[in-house]
Amino acid sequence: MSEYNDQLNGKICMITGANSGIGKATAIQLAKMGIHIVMVCRNKERGENAQKEIKEESGNNNIDLLIADLASLNKVKEMVDEFKRNYDDLHVLINNAGVFNKKRTLTIDGYESTFGVDYLAHFLLTNLLLDIIKKSAPSRIINVSSNIHLYFKINFDDLMSEKKYASQKAYANAKFALVLFTHELARRLDGTGVTVNALHPGHARTKMTKSKNWISKLFLFLLSPLIVSPEKAARTSVYLASSPEVEGVTGNYFKKCKAIKSHEMTYDKSIQKKIWEISKKLVDI
Ligand SMILES: NC(=O)c1ccc[n+]([C@@H]2O[C@H](COP(=O)([O-])OP(=O)(O)OC[C@H]3O[C@@H](n4cnc5c(N)ncnc54)[C@H](OP(=O)(O)O)[C@@H]3O)[C@@H](O)[C@H]2O)c1
Numbered sequence: 001m002s003e004y005n006d007q008l009n010g011k012i013c014m015i016t017g018a019n020s021g022i023g024k025a026t027a028i029q030l031a032k033m034g035i036h037i038v039m040v041c042r043n044k045e046r047g048e049n050a051q052k053e054i055k056e057e058s059g060n061n062n063i064d065l066l067i068a069d070l071a072s073l074n075k076v077k078e079m080v081d082e083f084k085r086n087y088d089d090l091h092v093l094i095n096n097a098g099v100f101n102k103k104r105t106l107t108i109d110g111y112e113s114t115f116g117v118d119y120l121a122h123f124l125l126t127n128l129l130l131d132i133i134k135k136s137a138p139s140r141i142i143n144v145s146s147n148i149h150l151y152f153k154i155n156f157d158d159l160m161s162e163k164k165y166a167s168q169k170a171y172a173n174a175k176f177a178l179v180l181f182t183h184e185l186a187r188r189l190d191g192t193g194v195t196v197n198a199l200h201p202g203h204a205r206t207k208m209t210k211s212k213n214w215i216s217k218l219f220l221f222l223l224s225p226l227i228v229s230p231e232k233a234a235r236t237s238v239y240l241a242s243s244p245e246v247e248g249v250t251g252n253y254f255k256k257c258k259a260i261k262s263h264e265m266t267y268d269k270s271i272q273k274k275i276w277e278i279s280k281k282l283v284d285i
Contacts, residue, residue, distance in 0.1 A: 008242055009034035010062075012089050012136075014129075016040040016070065016122065017097025019050035021206030022144070025234035026094060030241055031058035038087070040079065040097070042069040070097055070121035072108040073283055080128040089136040090129055092241045095122035095178070096144040100208050104165035111282065112160040114167075118174035123181055124283040130194075137193030138247065141185070142240045147200040147255065149176040150263050156274070177275050179253055179262045184272035186251030195250035197240050198262065202226075202255070204233035 013030055017023040018039035027037050031054055039054070041047030047065045054063045068079035083090075098118040107116035126133075126141060133139045152172030157163075159177075161170045182198040189196060203209070203226050220227070239257040240246055253262035265271060 003032060005033040005242070007244075010036055011091040012036045012038060012087060013092035013094065013241060014038040014040060014083070014090060015094040015096055016125070018054075019043070019046045021208065021230045022201050022204055022233045022237065023094075023096040024050050024054065025230040026096065026237045026241070027054050027063070028057045029231070029234055029238045030092075031055075031060040031063060033242060034060065035092070035242070036060075036062040036064075038064045038066060038083065040066050040068055040070075042067065042071075069108075070117045070125075071113060073121065073124055074108070076121050076124050077128065080125065083129070084132060087132070090132045091136050091139045092142065093126060093129060093133060093140075094142045094144065094237055094241060095126065096142075096237065097122075098144065098174075098208065100167060100171050102167050104161055104170070112162075112165075112170055114170040115159060115161070115174045115177070118171070119177040119181070120279060120283055122178065123279045124285065126181075126185070127283075127285055133194055134189075134192050139194050140241060140246075141194065141196040142237055143178045143182050143196070143198040144201060144237060145178045145182075145198045145253070146171070146175040148172045149179055149266070152176070153263065153265060154180070154275070156278075159278070176263065176266070177279070179266045180272045180275045181279070182253070183251050183262075183266055184269075184276050187269075187272075189250070195246070195248065197246070197250065197252050197254060197259075199236045199240060199254040201233040201236055202228050204228050204230050206230050206233075 013035050018027045019041040031037050051065045066079050068075045105113045154176035179198045186196040252259040
């Protein structure tokens with residue numbers, strides 16, 4: 001699947017959270033095709049170590065690193081400014097970074113961290129990059145969501161989990177918002193040559209799913225027949241970023257490289273608009 005490809009050689013792809021797990025595996029597979037990767041990572045040392053590994057494993061030297069902590073909206077803005085000073089195009093944006101926090105923590109801007117990092121930072125990042133993404137069309141935006149959004153609906157009454165914190169619910173709020181955002185943005189970008197799709201990567205053994213807690217360990221053990229490697233979990237992101245089969249395909253939710261139904265409520269245009277307006281206010285754009 002992931003081999004050097006004349007059509008993709010030199011295309012520019014930004015991946016958030018590219019130093020670990022599914023993001024790093026995605027970067028390696030796309031780099032092998034000749035795609036120029038721009039990694040976005042929060043920690044310089046972890047970023048540089050992964051950058052070296054991606055170059056070595058892919059044989060592609062066009063692997064750049066930008067540092068931004070997505071828990072700060074200002075850092076996102078500064079990173080976008082730096083990107084625009086140094087690049088003329090962006091053909092693929094993969095909004096991949098994510099956290100799953102056992103305890104409620106806040107971002108620099110005072111938002112619940114899962115919602116802030118997994119969703120709001122990517123809402124802002126995508127909107128700030130839209131001009132360059134449109135200019136680079138045909139181009140693609142890929143939102144790494146999760147099938148958790150099928151089991152827990154978004155709670156508009158407690159988006160920041162202030163009333164009650166439960167890690168799964170906070171995570172579901174963020175991943176549900178990401179799917180709503182995908183549908184709304186796809187409609188807004190109709191006719192521009194920019195596609196937007198969301199995906200569930202599958203359950204993978206990564207830093208995020210490693211746990212010291214025995215209940216989680218037992219849960220993961222029971223789930224183990226379903227757990228795949230980060231390399232396998234990266235396949236849907238790689239497919240959406242590179243396959244000619246999905247040229248022009250937009251506003252879908254994918255699992256195992258197939259479009260499937262997202263939660264019924266995510267197709268409601270009034271709810272899509274609602275999260276868009278709330279997000280705009282929260283990130284102040
Ligand atoms: N693994 C699964 O079973 C699974 C299932 C469904 C969906 N997903 C989604 O897949 C995506 C990748 O997760 P993964 O499993 O590969 O986990 P992972 O190995 O923990 O990778 C998460 C990445 O996000 C980065 N990140 C976290 N907080 C950040 C911040 N504030 N600023 C910038 N980067 C930040 C991490 O950087 P550091 O290394 O610096 O922490 C890391 O590079 C996530 O969106 C996750 O929700 C995963």
